[in-house]
Amino acid sequence: MSEFQGGGKPSGGSSKSKRKSATGTSQESLTHKGDSRQSCASVATLRAAVYGAAVGDALGVPYEFRGRESFTCVTMDEGGTHEMPRGTFSDDTSLLLATCDSIRATGRIDVDDMQKRFRQWLYKGKYTSDGRVFDVGNTVATALDRGRGCTGEYSNGNGSLMRIAPLAFTKATDEEIESVSAITHAHSISKSACVAFVHILREVAFSRSDLLSAIENNVPADEAFEAMRNLKDMPREEVSSGGYVVDTLCAALWCALHTESYADCVLEAVNLGRDTDTTACVAGALAGVMYGYDAIPKEWIEALRGKKVIESCLFD
Numbered sequence: 001m002s003e004f005q006g007g008g009k010p011s012g013g014s015s016k017s018k019r020k021s022a023t024g025t026s027q028e029s030l031t032h033k034g035d036s037r038q039s040c041a042s043v044a045t046l047r048a049a050v051y052g053a054a055v056g057d058a059l060g061v062p063y064e065f066r067g068r069e070s071f072t073c074v075t076m077d078e079g080g081t082h083e084m085p086r087g088t089f090s091d092d093t094s095l096l097l098a099t100c101d102s103i104r105a106t107g108r109i110d111v112d113d114m115q116k117r118f119r120q121w122l123y124k125g126k127y128t129s130d131g132r133v134f135d136v137g138n139t140v141a142t143a144l145d146r147g148r149g150c151t152g153e154y155s156n157g158n159g160s161l162m163r164i165a166p167l168a169f170t171k172a173t174d175e176e177i178e179s180v181s182a183i184t185h186a187h188s189i190s191k192s193a194c195v196a197f198v199h200i201l202r203e204v205a206f207s208r209s210d211l212l213s214a215i216e217n218n219v220p221a222d223e224a225f226e227a228m229r230n231l232k233d234m235p236r237e238e239v240s241s242g243g244y245v246v247d248t249l250c251a252a253l254w255c256a257l258h259t260e261s262y263a264d265c266v267l268e269a270v271n272l273g274r275d276t277d278t279t280a281c282v283a284g285a286l287a288g289v290m291y292g293y294d295a296i297p298k299e300w301i302e303a304l305r306g307k308k309v310i311e312s313c314l315f316d
């Protein structure tokens with residue numbers, strides 16, 4: 001992720017975000033202690049989402065912070081600001097894997113356990129491909145250091161959206177999704193973005209909704225998300241691809257709407273520039289769900305580092 005610097009992007013931040021519930025899960029109790037995992041029918045789709053996210057992240061790492069049109073990504077490459085070897089995923093995937101591993105180990109949504117695992121990543125290099133932690137956002141580092149999420153209007157970077165996809169494969173309520181975002185990103189805009197993305201993933205994966213309908217069904221009421229209503233007709237030059245959570249959500253959805261394969265979706269996400277790894281990680285999770293694991297180019301899966309870690313974190 002690249003650190004979101006504000007720049008007046010958040011609007012309506014003090015207003016309470018509301019969203020349409022497509023599944024009716026928002027009224028479910030938070031207090032259940034039973035198994036919150038989805039049925040085993042979703043295992044293959046979870047795998048596609050996780051690998052889709054990791055491959056997108058690794059494709060974007062060498063180009064993070066680069067301006068649009070200053071490069072063209074066509075395949076998995078090495079280098080970039082962090083000078084990482086080819087196929088290396090970053091913080092986005094590590095935190096997504098920590099989320100997965102927590103669900104696998106506890107069988108439920110346990111924010112204390114997730115926070116513990118996020119700290120194991122940050123301080124001990126767990127959930128990385130080689131023990132190295134790089135590309136840590138300020139909001140994530142601050143929240144994990146002090147033990148509570150950041151609530152400021154300018155703490156709406158994409159650091160919780162990038163790791164939220166596994167919750168689509170659980171029965172997590174909207175309140176639980178928000179609580180998982182709030183481990184690091186506790187502002188209503190970040191929480192609403194996470195709830196919307198989880199519902200979109202669920203609709204595409206399990207309700208067989210077309211993507212456009214899934215998006216239209218899940219635009220949060222907060223005016224900050226207004227751009228989500230116009231993605232179908234939005235020209236590429238109007239798509240923002242920085243670190244603001246709403247920009248990342250809209251950019252990822254735009255890429256999925258305007259391409260017809262996993263590869264084209266994640267390459268477009270990277271080639272939008274700026275927060276390349278996170279946009280492609282979010283877009284990759286969605287495209288993985290849309291097109292399936294087998295649609296991810298084998299060459300990219302082979303190049304991906306840390307597959308043992310990924311496999312150890314998947315839940316069923």
Ligand SMILES: [Mg+2]
Binds near residue numbers: 001090092135
């Ligand atoms: Mg990253």
